Amino acid sequence: MTEKLPNAGDPSSEEFPQGPEIGTQVPVFTLANQHGNPVTYQPDGKHKALFLFHRSASW
Amino acid sequence: MVELQDHLEDFENNGIWICAISYDPVQVLGEFAKKFGIAYSLLADVDSAVIRLFDILNTHIPENHPWYGVPFPGTFMVDEQGIVVDKSFYANHGVRDSVARMLQENFQVRDVNRDVLQTVETNPVKTSARLSSKTVRPGQVITFTIEIEIEDGCYMHARSLSQGYIPTTLTFQEVEDVHFGEVVYPEPGLRHLEVLGETLHIYAGRIELKVAVRNRGKQSFVLRAHLQYQVCDEVHCHLPAEIDFELQVECLENI
Numbered sequence A: 001m002t003e004k005l006p007n008a009g010d011p012s013s014e015e016f017p018q019g020p021e022i023g024t025q026v027p028v029f030t031l032a033n034q035h036g037n038p039v040t041y042q043p044d045g046k047h048k049a050l051f052l053f054h055r056s057a058s059w
Numbered sequence B: 001m002v003e004l005q006d007h008l009e010d011f012e013n014n015g016i017w018i019c020a021i022s023y024d025p026v027q028v029l030g031e032f033a034k035k036f037g038i039a040y041s042l043l044a045d046v047d048s049a050v051i052r053l054f055d056i057l058n059t060h061i062p063e064n065h066p067w068y069g070v071p072f073p074g075t076f077m078v079d080e081q082g083i084v085v086d087k088s089f090y091a092n093h094g095v096r097d098s099v100a101r102m103l104q105e106n107f108q109v110r111d112v113n114r115d116v117l118q119t120v121e122t123n124p125v126k127t128s129a130r131l132s133s134k135t136v137r138p139g140q141v142i143t144f145t146i147e148i149e150i151e152d153g154c155y156m157h158a159r160s161l162s163q164g165y166i167p168t169t170l171t172f173q174e175v176e177d178v179h180f181g182e183v184v185y186p187e188p189g190l191r192h193l194e195v196l197g198e199t200l201h202i203y204a205g206r207i208e209l210k211v212a213v214r215n216r217g218k219q220s221f222v223l224r225a226h227l228q229y230q231v232c233d234e235v236h237c238h239l240p241a242e243i244d245f246e247l248q249v250e251c252l253e254n255i
Helices: B004-005 B009-014 B026-036 B049-053 B097-104
Strands: A027-034 A038-041 A047-054 B018-021 B042-044 B073-079 B084-089 B118-122 B125-131 B138-148 B155-157 B167-173 B177-178 B190-195 B198-203 B206-215 B221-231 B241-251
Touching: A027 B042, A027 B049, A038 B018, B004 B009, B004 B097, B009 B018, B026 B042, B073 B097, B084 B097, B097 B138, B118 B241, B125 B221, B125 B241, B138 B155, B138 B221, B138 B241, B167 B206, B206 B221, B206 B241
Parallel strands: A047 B018, B018 B042
Antiparallel strands: A027 A038, A047 B073, B073 B084, B118 B125, B125 B138, B138 B206, B155 B198, B167 B221, B177 B206, B190 B198, B221 B241
């Protein structure tokens, strides 16, 4: 893995949960998408993935 | 999120599945997707079950508040086996990486940024400056990169070196509401000069200097960088050189 650049403005001194650590497995899950259809994330050995967690699409 | 859509082709071409997760219901996500033309999955984690599964529930918000259930905002990047290879989290909702920066820095997708914004050739060195994105939204972080190509047989002095030489140094003019992170310099090589009995820390060939730039404000700005270096060859050292770069960064509104 390439070295990560220092995050400008990262409040590293403030403690807050940041989820699974680098090198650990993320959980498998199923949620409905914007069309109301279930979408399951499960590693398939072929695709990488990016999960963006955000506050809200309405505010 | 719109920026992820703008780069959807880059993700798909590089075998990366993307999704955005929030505590919004399906209807809200449907309206957002329709309004902004989002084709990738927006997932409704209405009871914050997955947010809790990932252990990123924002605990700063009291339980009786309407916003309770939101996550600390950020991104996980995982490999083909579902192993986290990198992540980007900020306590402040308003701070986040630009997508181009994530693609380049976390997934090592090399051809995201196809524009070199400024190039200077001063024999025996060619220097190019580029940004991971020429546009930025308030709170976003972009990457500024200086690529230096040093002619064979020549070298530059690195940061950690002996007295009397000009080290390669990148600095920035201050800009209101813009924060520059630490410059990341490459690992230097060693060059031993028998005649002088010195071992120098040097750069040779092609190197990159990188820095994270965070836009705190809402104004477009001009990024002004100053590069100083000294090039030497087997016989002598050139006079120290200085190059100024000036790149326009356009600030777009938050969506």
